[in-house]
Amino acid sequence: MSKEIKIEPALHVLIVDDDRDDLAMVVNAFRSLSEGHWQVHTATGMGEALQHIKPGKIQLLVLAVNSPVSDVSLWLSSLGQPPTHLKRVVMAATPTAENRAASLAAGADLFIEKPVSPEGLKVVFVDLSKLTGWALPPSVLSGSPGVSVADLIQMECLARNSSILELFHEQSLGRIYIEEGQLIHAVCGELAGERALNKLFTLTGTFELHDFEPPPERTLNRTWEVLLGEATRQRDSLNARTPSGSAAASDAEALATNPAGQAAEMLICSGTGEVLYHWQCPTVAARLTLLQAVLVRAEKLIPEIQLGKLDRLEIQLTAGRAVLQPRADRLIFVRLGSEKP
């Protein structure tokens, strides 16, 4: 597998992190790994970040999220209408399926775990380079272990690539076929389709990205966001029940101490109201009606207040909150918090 990556003369990156020690570590690592090709700017808050972004030079924004209760979607929305060339990446110290979903729903192009080691920083550097299509220095290309299957799928899908992701552990464990940014087939031993995809997410090993070939069959029909979200949720759920699943256990612990951050239900519909995915929704029809009503109201509000497009509606409930994203092509409802609204 080899993909041509364009070379940019000056690559402007903005790192936002309120932890100055972490900020210094990331900046030094990226400058060193890019061999001076990345011009790394820094900010310790969104106000300062906006000053850097306004002139339009920044091509990549990396937003470090150090607290699991931080409102990432609000931070991202404070960017207003970002320039089309600006890629936005959320780097979470405590990554969970919920803040991954919230970040992507709020417009993040990539959601990754905040690195804590030099090797982790290298992995993140590779992820960011792939996302932006920036050239990797030869010293970095020689090896990039630690990139997760989810991260790689996300990058391939966002770039609308066609490829085959093969997972190994001494021998081939399975393959995931990606065609023009959509997952179309997965196979893992005797399993195929979503069961295979979900199984592959729970396995550890190395993986390789191959050039695309048409699969023997097509077993995946839902959008990659939905498939990735479901596979990640199932893996996290499995790990949380496993004593040795330390990373997931810490997620579970964080959620237990932060019930407001726990996903309680989710609904994703097409713009025409076709239900694409729902999870634990007590009343799908009522949620859909609400999303459509909000969309109609938004269309009336937009010309009145002249503050640009609606990004989302957040509803603060007695226990938890709901986030609605009514768009012409996609209607999303996520409720965070306790079992009952």
Added chain:
Amino acid sequence: MKKNFKTWFSEVPATPGLLTCGVRRPNGKCAGYGDDRIYPAEKIEKLLQQFADLNAPLDAAELAPRWSTWAFEYGLLRFVQRPDKWLLMLLVSPETEAAHKLDQLSEEFLAGPVK
């Protein structure tokens, strides 16, 4: 809310970053503060009505908001409805003092007697 409502409400527009604010009484009458050229009284009333019209689908979805925030590209629109049907609207610029104080103002509105 220790101050009476009128005093409290008249002080809200002084918060840096607040573009306009309005209130709708249970009888439907509205009042507002802000730049009359950009946000005249009719517009404030219309905005409040738009939110009030969402009560039916919110009830049907069995959601009882303490408040709701419409996040637009260049501003945040907050609605807070009290159980006695008083409705507050705050329109603020993002990343401003007013944006950071939205929850505080909402809590004050929810906690206070309206006179």
